[in-house]
Amino acid sequence: MSDNKQLQRDTAVEALYAEAVHWHINTGDETIHAKRVGGKWRRFKWLTNALWLILFLGPYLRWGDRQAVLFDIPNRQFHLFGVTILPQDFWMLSLLLLFFAILLAVVTAIAGRVWCGFFCFQTVWTDVFTWIEEKLEGPPAQRRKLEKAPLSFEKISKKGIKHLLWLMIAFLTGVGFITWFVDARQFWIDLASFSLGTTALITLALFIxxxxxxxxxxxxxxxxxxxxxxRIQGVMVDNSSAVPTYDFHRGEPRGRVKKGQKSDDQTTGDCVDCNQCVAVCPTGVDIRHGQQEGCIMCALCIDACDIVMTKLDRPTGLIRYESLDTLSGKENRPLLKRPRIWIYGAVLMLSLVGIAYGLSTLEAIEIKVIHDRQPLFVIQSDGSIQNKYTVKILNKMTEDMDVTVSATGIDGLQMAGAEKPIGSRHGKVTPRTVFVRVPRENIKGGSMSLLFRAEGRDSSGQPFMSERQSVFMGPD
Amino acid sequence: MADKNPFPGENNTGHIWDDNLRELANPPPRWWMVAFWASLIWWVAYGVIYPMWPALPGSQGFTKGVTGWTQMKEYNEGVAEVEAVRAQFETKLAGLSAADILKDEGLSAYTVASAKVLFGDNCAACHGRSGQGGPGFPVLVDDDWLYGGTIENIEQTITGGRKGVMTAHGNILKAEEVDELANAVVAGKPESSPLFLQKGCIACHGMDGKGMAALGSANLTDSLYRFVPQNDQSVLESVKYTIMHGVNDPTDPNTRQAVMPAFGERLSQDEIKKLAVYVHKLGGGQ
Structure with a gap:
């Protein structure tokens, strides 16, 4: 590359950023009517949009005699297919949230705002709403014309149908959300008989x-x-993140193509300044200004530019997924040499392992033991030492169960208060106060360990067991 | 003014200072204005619905709001809600004896939970927050009872109070006799000393030295003491002190003080019943 050419490019870059100074950000005073063109990213976008069908259809999946996935807040139960998770297991939810937070970070570090561009409900719903708009009112130019047109029957009917469809989608969105929290079938029955609860009604109204x-x-x-x-994702992107980028080395200086021009006597860059990339942008940014806060990285400009390049017989990919590093001629750091990938990957793995561990060790009953600390121990008239414990039995099953509680670990210990089995109610915590007494001569040191065990059988005779380590306190 | 405006077409207000400093009329974004007016409407609606201070001009104090909402009202509603839950248990408790309550697991669980406050208000000052006792005050969590540890005994103790008496023997016994008796008590075998019989200890503490619940006399054979040694006192010294100065003996100014006040007048029958169950459940009930 000659110095002259380099200089030319550098000035082109300077000019590019000089333009950015006058860049106008739409603060909502005009409606952006983005043009819709086909292409591989457009097809990909429909696929990712379709993922949101789960929101609408998921609640109708059944598992036995109940909804397959149901966040039953009033009863504090979370049904996930065959598993029922109680609030006591909700530490797994924090791991799940951690997983998704880090997933967002790692995906953003690798390929930019993938969430924003393809998966976010704001993007998806806007995309569907504008799709309806286009079907009813026509392409952007016609839509702008219709906006300016005086009130007429045609305008009212077009706009009316559009708003009606929008409201219907909004309504279904609300229903979709709510039915994850209440039984979907019951919801429709309640809706039809006008007996929806206040919470459901308010939620529905807010969602619409x-x-x-x-x-x-x-x-x-x-x-x-x-x-x-x-904004948060903005700081997750670095120079090695591959994001939709305009190759200004190849594109600049821009020049309009003239009729009959041959590719040999091309004096300008590949960008023909057709503004198609701006026309298709749903947020109204100009990708040629470089990375910017308004760009949700939906890659629709790549489709638009590729179409133009193909028509002009120039190589596609003037706008493409590319990192700033490779664009400026540096070698891109391989994924595995980026510390972020390792750190994010480690956190991802940890949270996944934690969730897997949690799900695989979900106990049907769970015993918790709280040692009474005031007083730590009581000397009895025969010299033996007594400790008081509150034993809490959590029954996570769907049926009540009689649970026997026993304690082991110290010679000669006697337990009072749990002679009869404890009737533990399903989905509830049943507390019981028990006293453990140990003869003076068996006391060794101020604190000895003690193992509590809860055992029970369900109606089919299957045994369940839960253990909990506790301490027995005595005089030193 | 418009015709004199030296900066046309930039939407300024016509206010110009120092040749070129001018005020532009840039309207805030539409959404901002919507939010602004929405908050104003919210404010007005809030003032109409809820109490507002100051009141409208011309009137004093505050306006009550159309819903008549007050914090006290909301508080009372909350209390009523709790009372309603309690009422189902309280009505059941009213017809039952303390012993009956003990037999019912659900009712005793409720009683233990609700009597915690009663215990804190009336008992904890002397007997400790959890009945662990205090300097000079009996422990309620062990199995050693002066007046018996059945639920009826406990109820009776709370209702009528207790005031045990032990004569001060400082002037009656010689120093070595006190020593001998005290050593026998510390050893847990008071009857091993002939003095125990000769000096009439058996009258209250019984032939075997195990005390009598009817009199509230202490069991001298077990490992627990009604009066726990204080500060650096040894057990022996403490026992000697009790023998010499007695308990609640008006003739000895240094006598041990041990008075359980009567709660029959202060608390209702139901409250005493609940407290008895609570104390019985602390760990030593018989």
């Missing part, structure tokens, strides 16, 4: 309003000004 306003009106403004994740 939220969906309608956020996807119908606020759209990209949400990503610009409301969403914190948009």
């Amino acid at each position: 309003a939220g969906t309608y306003v956020l996807a119908g009106y606020l759209r990209e403004q949400t990503c610009f000004w409301l969403c914190p994740y948009a």
Whole structure:
């Protein structure tokens, strides 16, 4: 590469960023009507959009005689297919949240705002809403014309149908959300008989309003000004993250193609300044200004540019997934040499292992033992030492169960208070106060360990057991 | 003014200072204005629905709001809610004796939970927060009872109070006699000393020295003492002190003080019943 050429490119880059100074950010005073074009990323986007069908259809899956996945908040039970998780197991939820938080970080570090561009409900719902808009009102130019047009029957009917469809989707979104928390079949029955509870009604109203306003009106403004994740993800991207990028080395200086021009006497860069990338952008940014906060990295501009490049017989990929490092001629650090990948990967693995451990060791009954600390121990008239414990039996099964509690670990210990089996109620914690007495001569040191065990059988005769280590305190 | 404006087309207000400093009329974004007016409406609606201070101009104090909401009202509703839950248990408890309550697992669990406050208010000052006793005050969590540890005994003790008496023997016994008796008691075998019989200890503490629940006399054979040695006192010294100065003996100014006040007047029958169950369940009930 000659010095002259390099200089030319550098000035081109300078000019590029000089332009950015005058870049206008849409603060919501105009509606962005993005053009829709086909392409592989568009197809991919429909696939990722379709993932959200789970929200609508998931609640209708059944498992035995109940909903397969149900977050039953009033009864404090979380059904996940065959597993029922009680609040006591909710530490796994924090691991799950950690997993998704780190997943967001690692994906963003590797390929930018993939969540924003392909999976986020704001993006997906906006995409579907504008798709409906296009089907009813036509491509962007027609939509702008219709907006300016005086009120007419045609305008009212087009707009009316659109808003009706939007509201219907908003309604279904609300139903989709709520039915994860209440039984889906019962919800429809209650809805039809006007006997929905206040909570469900308010949630439904909020979802209808939220969906309608956020996807119908606020759209990209949400990503610009409301969403914190948009900004957080900005700091997760570094120079080695491959994100939709305009190759300014290849594209600049821009020049419009003239009729009959041959590729040989091309004096300008590959960018023909057709502005297709801006026209298709759902957030109205110009990718040629480089990475910016408004870009949700949905890759639709890649489709648009590739179409133009193919038509002009130039190589595609003027806008492509590329990192700043490779773009500036540096070698991209391999994935495995980036400490982030290792650290994020380790946290991901840890949280997954934790969840797997939690799910595989879910006990049907769980015993907790709380040693009474005031007083730590009591001397009895025969000189023996007595300790008081509160034993709590958590029964996670669907039936009540008689549980026998025993303690072992110290010679000659006697337990009072649990002679009869404890009737533990299902889905509840049953507490019981027990006293453990140990003869003076068997006391060794101020603190001795003691093992409590709860045992029971369900109606089919299957045994369940849970153990808990505790201490027995005595005089030194 | 518009015709004199030297900066046309930039939407300024016409206020210009120092040749070129001017005020632009940039409206806030639409969403901001919507939020602004929405909060104003919210504020007005809130003032109409809920109490508002100060009141509207011309009136004093505060407006009550159309719903008549007050914190006290909400508090009372909360209390009523709790009372309603308690009522199902309380009505059952009213018709039962303390012994009956003990037999019912659910009711005794409720009683233990609800009598905790009663215990804290009336008993904890002397007997400790958890009945672990205090300097000079009996432990309620062990199995050693002066007046018996059955539920009826406990109920009776709370209702009528207790005041045990032991004569001060400082002037009656010689120093070596006190020594001998005290050593026998510390050894757990008071009857091993002939003095135990001769000096009339058996009258209250019994032939075997195990005490009599009817009199509230202490069991001298077990390993627990009604009066636990204080500070650096040895057990022997403590026992000698009790023998010499007695308990609640008005003739000795240094006598041990041991008075359990009567709660029959202060607490209702039901409350005493609950407390008896609570104490019985502390660990030593018989």
